[in-house]
Amino acid sequence: xxxxxxxxxxxxxxxxxxxxxxxxxxxxxxxxxxxxxxxxxxxxxxxxxxxxxxxxxxxxxxxxxxxxxxxxxxxxxxxxxxxxxxxxxxxxxxxxxxxxxxxxxxxxxxxxxxxxxxxxxxxxxxxxxxxxxxxxxxxxxxxxxxxxxxxxxxxxxxxxxxxxxxxxxxxxxxxxxxxxxxxxxxxxxxxxxxxxxxxxxxxxxxxxxxxxxxxxxxxxxxxxxxxxxxxxxxxxxxxxxxxxxxxxxxxxxxxxxxxxxxxxxxxxxxxxxxxxxxxxxxxxxxxxxxxxxxxxxxxxxxxxxxxxxxxxxxxxxxxxxxxxxxxxxxxxxxxxxxxxx
Numbered sequence: 626x627x628x629x630x631x632x633x634x635x636x637x638x639x640x641x642x643x644x645x646x647x648x649x650x651x652x653x654x655x656x657x658x659x660x661x662x663x664x665x666x667x668x669x670x671x672x673x674x675x676x677x678x679x680x681x682x683x684x685x686x687x688x689x690x691x692x693x694x695x696x697x698x699x700x701x702x703x704x705x706x707x708x709x710x711x712x713x714x715x716x717x718x719x720x721x722x723x724x725x726x727x728x729x730x731x732x733x734x735x736x737x738x739x740x741x742x743x744x745x746x747x748x749x750x751x752x753x754x755x756x757x758x759x760x761x762x763x764x765x766x767x768x769x770x771x772x773x774x775x776x777x778x779x780x781x782x783x784x785x786x787x788x789x790x791x792x793x794x795x796x797x798x799x800x801x802x803x804x805x806x807x808x809x810x811x812x813x814x815x816x817x818x819x820x821x822x823x824x825x826x827x828x829x830x831x832x833x834x835x836x837x838x839x840x841x842x843x844x845x846x847x848x849x850x851x852x853x854x855x856x857x858x859x860x861x862x863x864x865x866x867x868x869x870x871x872x873x874x875x876x877x878x879x880x881x882x883x884x885x886x887x888x889x890x891x892x893x894x895x896x897x898x899x900x901x902x903x904x905x906x907x908x909x910x911x912x913x914x915x916x917x918x919x920x921x922x923x924x925x926x927x928x929x930x931x932x933x934x935x936x937x938x939x940x941x942x943x944x945x946x947x948x949x950x951x952x953x954x955x956x957x958x959x960x961x962x963x964x965x966x
Contacts, residue, residue: 627966628741629947631684634672637948642683642741647696650748652755654690654710658764659739659964660938662687662772663797664888666954667865671890677712683738685964686712687771689764690744699751709770710746711754711920712736727916728778740947742966754920759928765938765963766927773802773923773934774915780806781919782912784882785859787811790852792876793832794844795863795887796823798937798961803861803886805830805932812859815851817844820957826936845875852878862886867893874898879905886912937961 628642647653665685668674677686692706702708715722715730722730734749746755758767776799785791789812793803796818807814808831816827816835824835834851841847848857856878862870865887874897877883901907915923927934939959942950944966953959 626742627944628738629684629944630681631669631672631678632681635669635951636672636680637669637684637951639945639947645743645745647694647699647745648748649697650699650751651696652692652699652702652708652710652746652751653694654688654708654744654746655693656688656690656739656741656744656966657707658690658768658941659685659688659741659966660765660768661685661950661954661959661962661964663799663865663954664772666951667888669951670955677735678737683741685740686735686737687768688739688744689758689767693743696748702751702755707758707764707767708755709758709767709924710736710744710750711774711915712739712750712771713914714747714750714753715917716749717753725916728914733914740944740964740966742944753917756921756924758924762928763935765941766934767924768963769802769934769937769961770920770924770927771915772799773806773927774919775799776802776806777919777922777926778915779803779861779884779886779912780810782910783807783859783861783884784908785810785812788813789858790815791859791861792848792857792873793817793861793863794869794873794876796820796827797863799886800863801826801830801937801960802934803863804832805934807861808832809931815848815857817841823960826933826960829933829936831932844872848876855879857881860884865889867895870895871897874901874907874909877905877907880907881905882908882910884910884912888913938963941965
């Protein structure tokens, strides 16, 4: 089969690999759509990921597909079923899983390799995080279940109440998904990003106001102007930049929750004003990944057609165009692209 392998920083190669065969409990999918992701872009640019993978490795983690082979002991599924397989599943047995803190599982089973003709789905994911795709849901939209699950987990952890004024920093695919998720929770969302086209997508997701950060001299001052001088009730950072993490804290009102969602480069640090943190009673949260609950909620939200997720798909491309797609993502010419092996 043709598959994309990541060898290092911006070193992505298409190679022929043996077709996978399922072990006990596993399934093999023929990949019908594999969407690109901001995390994939960061991993490609940085040459690795602290949790999910170490090069050289097969690459990509969002996909929808059709079951073509079942391993021994797999029940409840048939060859030909359309499914979405999340890129991970918790073990359900460790210290954190017993506390239902599944995103902190010490034996989280990650799976990469969606940018390929076939994908092997490990038994742990088959058991806990593989779901049937509703009949009227296109594969490319279903493929976005994984990132949306992460966003729904992040939105739930943000302490957002109806009527809250929320500042959302970042207009990538994750930021735009957050826009829709936060609006659905009844928030008044102010979206800041660097692309006029992407900010328009944010408007389609229902945000109250959009701002191009290139045209704003002082973002915390802008936020205070928008919030009667107080600052935002909730701030969500969705860029993965330490400088923007610090800016997110500066945008918060006393008593606010700041969701530091964007994953920063490894070993980076930020500076926090201890006086502000203490006397303003700020809640700073790092939120990572998703849980089986939010995987199911994400697929249901995609299937509901309540939000225009199709606007996040900039186009469809064959797997042979993957390198150019990543260059286009790097230069922000596209949001997400559905690769079709």
